[in-house]
Amino acid sequence: MKDLQTEPTLSIRNLTVDIPTRHGILRPVDQVSYDIQPGEILGVVGESGAGKSMAGNAVIGLLNRPAHIAGGEIWLGGTRIDALKGDAMRRLRGKKIGMVFQDPLTSLNPLLQIGDQLVETMTAHLDISMSEARKRAIQALEEVGIPAAAARIDSYPHEFSGGMRQRVVIALALCAEPSLVIADEPTTALDVSVQAQIIALLKRLCRERGTAVMLITHDMGVIAETADRVAVMYAGRLAEIGPVRDVLTAPHHPYTRGLMGATPLASQGKARLHQIPGAMPRLDALPDGCAFHPRCDCVQGKCRQNPAPDLAADAGRSACWYPVGALV
Amino acid sequence: MLAYTIRRILQSLLVLLVVGLVAFSMFRFVGDPIDNLLGQERTDADIERLREVLGLNDPFIVQYGNYLIGAFQGNLGISYRQGRPVAEILLERAPATLELAFVSGIIAVVLGIALGVYTAIRRDGILANVIMSASLIGVSLPTFLIGILLIYFFSVYLDLLPSFGRGQVVRIGGWSTGFLTSSGLKALILPSITLALFQMTLIMRLVRAEMLEVLRQDYIRFARARGLNERAVNFRHALKNTLVPVVTIIGMQFGSIIAFAIITETVFQWPGLGLLFINAIQFVDIPVMAAYLMMISVMFVFINLIVDMLYFAIDPRLRVDRSGAH
Numbered sequence: 178m179k180d181l182q183t184e185p186t187l188s189i190r191n192l193t194v195d196i197p198t199r200h201g202i203l204r205p206v207d208q209v210s211y212d213i214q215p216g217e218i219l220g221v222v223g224e225s226g227a228g229k230s231m232a233g234n235a236v237i238g239l240l241n242r243p244a245h246i247a248g249g250e251i252w253l254g255g256t257r258i259d260a261l262k263g264d265a266m267r268r269l270r271g272k273k274i275g276m277v278f279q280d281p282l283t284s285l286n287p288l289l290q291i292g293d294q295l296v297e298t299m300t301a302h303l304d305i306s307m308s309e310a311r312k313r314a315i316q317a318l319e320e321v322g323i324p325a326a327a328a329r330i331d332s333y334p335h336e337f338s339g340g341m342r343q344r345v346v347i348a349l350a351l352c353a354e355p356s357l358v359i360a361d362e363p364t365t366a367l368d369v370s371v372q373a374q375i376i377a378l379l380k381r382l383c384r385e386r387g388t389a390v391m392l393i394t395h396d397m398g399v400i401a402e403t404a405d406r407v408a409v410m411y412a413g414r415l416a417e418i419g420p421v422r423d424v425l426t427a428p429h430h431p432y433t434r435g436l437m438g439a440t441p442l443a444s445q446g447k448a449r450l451h452q453i454p455g456a457m458p459r460l461d462a463l464p465d466g467c468a469f470h471p472r473c474d475c476v477q478g479k480c481r482q483n484p485a486p487d488l489a490a491d492a493g494r495s496a497c498w499y500p501v502g503a504l505v
Numbered sequence: 506m507l508a509y510t511i512r513r514i515l516q517s518l519l520v521l522l523v524v525g526l527v528a529f530s531m532f533r534f535v536g537d538p539i540d541n542l543l544g545q546e547r548t549d550a551d552i553e554r555l556r557e558v559l560g561l562n563d564p565f566i567v568q569y570g571n572y573l574i575g576a577f578q579g580n581l582g583i584s585y586r587q588g589r590p591v592a593e594i595l596l597e598r599a600p601a602t603l604e605l606a607f608v609s610g611i612i613a614v615v616l617g618i619a620l621g622v623y624t625a626i627r628r629d630g631i632l633a634n635v636i637m638s639a640s641l642i643g644v645s646l647p648t649f650l651i652g653i654l655l656i657y658f659f660s661v662y663l664d665l666l667p668s669f670g671r672g673q674v675v676r677i678g679g680w681s682t683g684f685l686t687s688s689g690l691k692a693l694i695l696p697s698i699t700l701a702l703f704q705m706t707l708i709m710r711l712v713r714a715e716m717l718e719v720l721r722q723d724y725i726r727f728a729r730a731r732g733l734n735e736r737a738v739n740f741r742h743a744l745k746n747t748l749v750p751v752v753t754i755i756g757m758q759f760g761s762i763i764a765f766a767i768i769t770e771t772v773f774q775w776p777g778l779g780l781l782f783i784n785a786i787q788f789v790d791i792p793v794m795a796a797y798l799m800m801i802s803v804m805f806v807f808i809n810l811i812v813d814m815l816y817f818a819i820d821p822r823l824r825v826d827r828s829g830a831h
């Protein structure tokens with residue numbers, strides 16, 4: 178075992194996910210590499226269909242058939258996990274890797290009391306008695322800010338509001354104290370008024386426990402407030418990655434710049450909004466060269482012929498032939 | 506919950522009133538009761554006296570009311586053919602049908618759910634696909650043909666099981682049971698399988714479809730993401746959610762089993778209510794026919810009511826939403 182202090186919680190190397198179809202193989206995740214350190218929040222952004230969820234699902238081993246990991250490596254705290262099968266992978270889920278889904282209204286089993294869902298999760302991973310699990314379940318609910326947790330533990334999901342339900346989901350994701358949490362658009366389905374609370378809660382709990390977070394979102398505002406580093410995905414590839422402050426203030430990739438323009442940040446006036454023209458290409462109709470070139474406003478000849486340069490795990494920031502910042 | 510229960514009971518009563526009206530209309534207007542009771546040698550005075558005794562001169566609504574009250578007290582008229590009270594005949598025949606339906610129902614529900622769950626979980630497995638294909642035969646073959654095939658194979662060819670009747674029965678009070686003798690149990694096997702087969706395949710296909718739908722839900726994915734094992738995911742989470750909508754239909758199936766017993770009882774000459782009804786049709790024994798139809802309707806209404814209440818008890822969302830409490 179190497180020194181845990183310096184080891185990233187999650188390390189992805191050249192991760193590739195394939196979906197075989199009748200018309201050929203689609204590649205929703207293509208050679209993606211990044212690390213997440215203990216206690217670090219990595220924001221993953223990109224338009225819908227960029228492969229953010231696919232990458233997250235690949236890490237937790239929940240790809241829906243026929244999608245599968247076709248290449249690369251996934252390391253969790255020094256253990257390689259991408260080849261783990263069946264029960265070995267199942268043991269990691271919940272215990273080492275927690276997951277928060279988008280829609281709290283559908284994430285909880287409507288027929289089971291929330292206490293039962295917490296208890297079954299804890300007893301699946303921890304060697305504790307039912308009564309101990311129940312005690313901890315109440316604690317877990319208190320920690321996520323459910324008022325009168327001891328009384329509410331026997332309630333059914335429908336007896337909570339959407340925001341409260343997402344708190345329960347977070348309690349479930351964290352109750353076995355995983356070292357990594359994958360939060361896939363955890364606030365997209367929520368009222369705007371509670372979005373900030375949920376993000377703040379997630380951030381606080383993970384900071385307290387030193388949990389690494391993969392925060393998937395298409396909201397640059399959330400990234401700006403929450404994440405330490407940000408990874409930008411486009412058509413299955415990593416377009417840019419770096420510390421949030423650097424990427425947001427001086428994006429290197431034209432796509433990142435476009436994304437920020439398309440996000441109504443409070444500080445910017447409406448006049449500054451501009452959309453990236455066109456739409457992300459479908460996976461079965463990727464253009465030659467850099468996948469982004471048809472929409473890029475700084476496109477040059479090389480971009481049309483050559484695939485974008487590789488973004489090595491620790492060198493470089495953007496997978497662009499002519500990064501914006503680097504030109505000047 | 507209480508308001509809902511009361512509303513459902515009132516609805517059921519209304520349906521029963523209408524059913525009673527149909528049965529009464531048959532009873533009163535199909536064929537002439539005087540003809541049926543008096544035969545050829547009769548005087549006008551006889552007829553008039555009988556009309557008065559039977560209440561046939563009363564206004565329609567009074568006759569209907571009297572019929573309902575009578576029916577409620579178990580007075581369903583006199584069988585034309587047997588000259589005995591219909592209620593007595595029905596009670597005599599009921600155990601045979603109920604025991605057959607009970608055994609068939611258990612077979613259909615237990616095997617139907619088990620196979621449905623199996624074929625849903627192992628959806629790509631070879632055995633699951635074989636079962637699914639075989640179930641198509643079960644749905645499409647008519648019941649009487651299945652019965653005849655079973656008789657041919659097990660009774661005629663193998664000579665293992667009886668092809669007709671109930672075997673020896675034991676009387677316990679007013680109930681005659683075939684459960685206590687080996688010939689009675691043997692006699693039950695073929696008819697109950699015949700009767701169960703169609704319902705079983707129906708339940709199986711229903712459970713499978715519903716379970717596959719449930720397995721696609723987010724909370725199943727989330728249960729997996731929490732690291733629950735397959736058994737917990739399939740049975741604790743998926744099965745329970747599958748059974749909620751299925752319970753309604755399974756409940757209704759039990760009514761159908763008794764109704765469909767007519768065919769099976771005919772094939773196997775099973776001395777139950779269905780056979781009684783078929784014989785009553787042959788002899789135009791109107792009171793027996795009317796009583797049978799009314800009994801079947803009452804049963805359906807009753808089952809419906811119970812199933813609704815059950816549904817209510819299983820699904821916590823309904824409990825709260827409908828009662829408005831919080």
Ligand SMILES: Nc1ncnc2c1ncn2[C@@H]1O[C@H](COP(=O)(O)OP(=O)(O)O)[C@@H](O)[C@H]1O
Pocket residue numbers: 196198203205223224225226227228229230231232242243460
């Ligand atoms: N079963 C499938 N067959 C074909 N393509 C799929 C399938 N599932 C997902 N995809 C494609 O994979 C891509 C990545 O999807 P996803 O990871 O969900 O995107 P994101 O989460 O970034 O919005 C999308 O382009 C989507 O159309």
Ligand SMILES: [Mg+2]
Pocket residue numbers: 226229230231361
């Ligand atoms: Mg997604």
